[in-house]
Amino acid sequence: MSNSKLVDYTILSPNKTSPRNSAIKKITIHHMAGFMTVEECGAMFAKTSRQASSNYAVDNDGRVGMYVEEKDRSWCSSNPENDHQAITIEVANLTGAPDWKVSDTAMEKLIELCTDICRRNNIEKLNFTGDKNGNLTMHKWFAATPVPDRISKANSRISPPRSTSG
Numbered sequence: 574m575s576n577s578k579l580v581d582y583t584i585l586s587p588n589k590t591s592p593r594n595s596a597i598k599k600i601t602i603h604h605m606a607g608f609m610t611v612e613e614c615g616a617m618f619a620k621t622s623r624q625a626s627s628n629y630a631v632d633n634d635g636r637v638g639m640y641v642e643e644k645d646r647s648w649c650s651s652n653p654e655n656d657h658q659a660i661t662i663e664v665a666n667l668t669g670a671p672d673w674k675v676s677d678t679a680m681e682k683l684i685e686l687c688t689d690i691c692r693r694n695n696i697e698k699l700n701f702t703g704d705k706n707g708n709l710t711m712h713k714w715f716a717a718t719p720v721p722d723r724i725s726k727a728n729s730r731i732s733p734p735r736s737t738s739g
Contacts (some may be wrong), residue, residue: 574644577629579682580652581636584615586626586647593646593657597642597694599708601650604666604673605630607725611617611638614663626649630663635682643694659710660690
């Protein structure tokens with residue numbers, strides 16, 4: 574199991590379960606509820622008192638941070654069963670409540686990261702069902718938390734993996 578080569582910054586969080594107990598089958602997206610850089614998000618997840626983490630984050634400049642390797646389960650969605658199956662991604666906000674907007678640059682990098690995760694983990698297609706039954710899920714389906722409308726619509730722009738044969 575490999576990690577994304579799109580990573581610009583790494584600080585590994587102690588808040589994880591190692592190893593995960595399931596194959597990677599899905600991606601769960603959440604927003605940071607803040608204007609953090611990947612370094613600031615990593616510093617937050619590095620604290621054991623936080624009891625939270627994600628596999629990756631994308632900041633407003635399109636930089637990718639890694640906090641939990643893909644071989645391990647992050648503590649992200651408030652649902653261990655989901656987190657054992659999912660790669661979890663936090664996305665920085667451009668504005669605060671109530672809209673929690675996300676930058677164009679962050680959205681483009683999020684889409685690129687999701688495509689990379691799918692290719693490396695043999696996920697043929699992301700299926701956004703609008704609930705936790707699909708393999709592209711949102712944190713709000715596992716814990717009461719808002720998700721920016723733009724993130725919830727990202728599924729229509731995520732490229733399916735392309736065959737590397739032929």
